[in-house]
Structures are given as structure tokens and as C-alpha cells.
Amino acid sequence: MPDTQAHQQHSVRGGLYIDPLPFGEIEVAPLPAIAHIPVDAKSEISVSVGDTVLTGQPVTTCNDQIVANHASVSGRVISITQNTVSIQSDQLDTPYLCKVQSLHNKNDYQQLFRSMGLVGLGGAAFPVDKKLNSLEPTTLLINAAECDPAIYCDEALMQERSAKVIQGIEIAIVASGAKKCIIGIEDNKSKALEQMKAHLPDHMKLICVPAIYPSGAEKTLLRLCTGKTGALKENDTICFNVATCYAMYQAVSKSRPLISRIVTIVENARVRNLEVRIGTPVKELLTPLERSTSVVCGGRMMGRVVTQDHCVDKRTNSILLHTDNHPAATPCIRCGACEEVCPESLLPQHLYWHATTPDTAKLQELKLDQCIECGCCDAVCPSHIPLAGLFNSAKRTIEKEETEQHKAALAKYRYEKHLARQSEKTVRQRKQLDSKTEILKTTNADNEAKKALIAKALQRKKNKRAVETDKKSDRDSTL
Ligand code: SF4
């Protein structure tokens, strides 16, 4: 019997419960008039302005660092910049025929995922092939918990396409080589849970976790499902989001590259889930009335404000139409509400105190690096202090400081090495000089000795000649 029993194994700490909103079926968004395909600045673009392209045709090449990007509509390339390939849609959506080679090992899967442009669809957009490269996992953790309370795209996907999601998970098991597979799903997703259970095979385990934000954070989900703490890598675990598994299914079984994704659009209490082509401008997804509001991409808790000209990319999981202005922050009243909701058991009020300076040593002592920037503390702070944002900038400042320190240490090391080399050179030169002087001295001494010998020889010759002269004089006088 498959272990389909929904249960919570480990208790959640901190976090926020936010009432879910109802939503309908996934709608297919109209094709954009112009699709602006985001491309990596390091990508090699394989099309030119004026080229006709088909839906799914690669517009960039891939390598072991970057995945390919594809035309999400058929039509004509009208402009190319360092970051975008813009295609005017012919509205025909003529498909490009991608061929999938037979898959025998992890390397084959990695190559396929790279060429199909697969990245994690949970929000981080980390290349799937790189994730597979990183370790030999024993556990495959499937993230079926939304990463933000205002995002419903994965829930909608499981409700409507659970059989395909499960097939995608099977592919992820084979591609990763994991021995066991756990799917963590939030307990308020009853319809999605029911559908997943209906297709669940024996070797997959479905575990319900509390619908308390941020259960969908990888580390939190791992703790809730297995009781294990620490990073996934330390626990030989690899994690994929359900939408990423669905993209794997589409790549392997349908030869379809990643050219669309499901995006949740939230406007007050109204939720829509749209299947959107990558590169669609946000404003094309909104009603005329909605076009006057500001837009937050990435969820209520961790999203960022973008303009309506922003285009849907592979990480766009939600578009939140933001109507209320954030009240101005007032001083901390030390109520402790932030501490109660922190899922990482940190002390946000103390972190806040030291983040304003920022005091690096204190922040390290208070484990700022463990802050997952979930924004729970922000949400409950009666003083409206943007705590998570402050923690993010404190982290960046510390990172910058550490980079500077590292650079300074490297420069010091290089300078010391230079000084050591200089001093060695001086010693070596002095030794060479000494030895030359020694040789010169010896040579001079030798020369003196030679001179003395020559002088002696000359003297001998002189003496001999004098003796001979004397003898001759004696002989001459005798005659
Ligand atoms: S919730 Fe806000 S006001 Fe209360 S202690 Fe935390 S930072 Fe201070």
C-alpha cells in the first residue's frame, strides 16, 4: 500500500497562518503581441533580427553554465539586446519540432534539461541540470507547498494536472538517482492533496505539513517532513518544486521546452491562475482597471515592486496588484511579536538594533546568516519596520565588507610575498657579490705569487748573467 496517509510529522515553529483565497481553473493567457524573451547576458544568441522563428525554437545556445532560451511564440525577431530577444508574434503559434534523444544516464538528462531551458520554477530559477550535478542524493524532496501565502500556481497545477506532475516526479527520481521520494504538501490544499493521492505510486510518500508560512522554504520543508535540520546538501537531499517536475514531464514526454509557466494574479481577494508564455508583458495580463495599480512580483511576503512593462520570466510565479501604501515606520516598542513568528528562532528585534549600524560581529553572533528573509517579522511588526529588507541590506553590507577584507588580506599577502622575494633577492645578490670578491681576492693573490715567481726567475737569470760576465772578464784579463 502506498504511504498516502497525510500527516504532520514534525511541528512547525514560528511562521504565519494566512487564510487562503478561492480560485478557479487555470486559464490560458492570450499570446502576447510581442514576446520579450529574457536571455542571460553570457548567452550566445543564435538568431538575428529579421529571422522567422517557430514556437519552441532555441534563440540562445546552452552550455554547462547556462540553459537555452526559446521562442515562446512563432513570428519574427524584431530586436535583440544583451538581455532580451523580442519576437513579434504571428499569432499562429507554429511549433518547432524538438527531438529528444534516448536517455540512459544522468548526463543525458542534464543535457536534455539544459537544451530545454529548464530551471527551478519555485522562484529561484536555478538551472535544473546544475542542481542534478551537485550531489548524489539519497532523498528527493518534492516541494508541493507554495513559497508564499499569496501564490496558488502550484496548487492549481496539482489540482488539474496531478497525473502529469507525478510522471514528472518519476522523471526527477530517475534523473537524480535518489533512493526515496517525499512530497511535502500543505494541509489546506485539500483538492490538490486528493488529486495527488489518486495518482500516487507505492514508492512515493506524501506528507502533509501545516499551512503556515514559510513551510514552503526548502530547509523548513525538509525539517517538517523528516525532522532533519540543516541544509539540504548536508542531508543528501535534492529538492524540486512540483512545477519544475511538470516541466520535466513536458520536456521528456512531449519534447516541449520551457516556454510558458503558470502565474498567479492576485487583486485584493480575486485570484486567477494563468498559463502565460515567457516574455509576455505584465500589462497584457491585466484588465484596464488593474493597469493603474503598482505591481509586486514574487509574492506578498518576499516580492518586489516592478513596472507593468516588466515581462514574465521563468521565475515569475505571481503578480500581486498592490493598492495599499506601506505605512511609515515608527520606533521599535519591544513588543516581541517578531520573535514569536520567526521560523528560524532568531531575535529579529535585536537583529534590527544591530542591522542599522550594522555591527557585523553582533549580527554574526545573532546568526543573521540564518535569516531566510521570509518577512514574517515584517508582517506582524506594529511599528511597520521593514525588518526583512533591513536584514537583506545588512547581509549585503557584511558580504561587501567580507569581500573587501578578503581583497585587503590578499593584497597584504601579495605585498608580504613581494617583500620576502625582494629580501631573498638582496641576500642572494650580496652572496654573489661576496663570492665574486673572494674570487677576485684569490685571483689577486695568485697574481702576486706569479709576479714573485717571475721576479725570482728574472733575478736568477740576472745573477746568472752577472756570474757569466765576471767569468768572461777573468778569462779576458788572463789572456
Ligand atoms: S515586532 Fe516590531 S516593534 Fe515589536 S519588537 Fe519586533 S521590531 Fe520591535
Ligand code: SF4
Ligand atoms: S525575515 Fe528573518 S528574522 Fe524575520 S522572521 Fe523571517 S527568518 Fe526570522
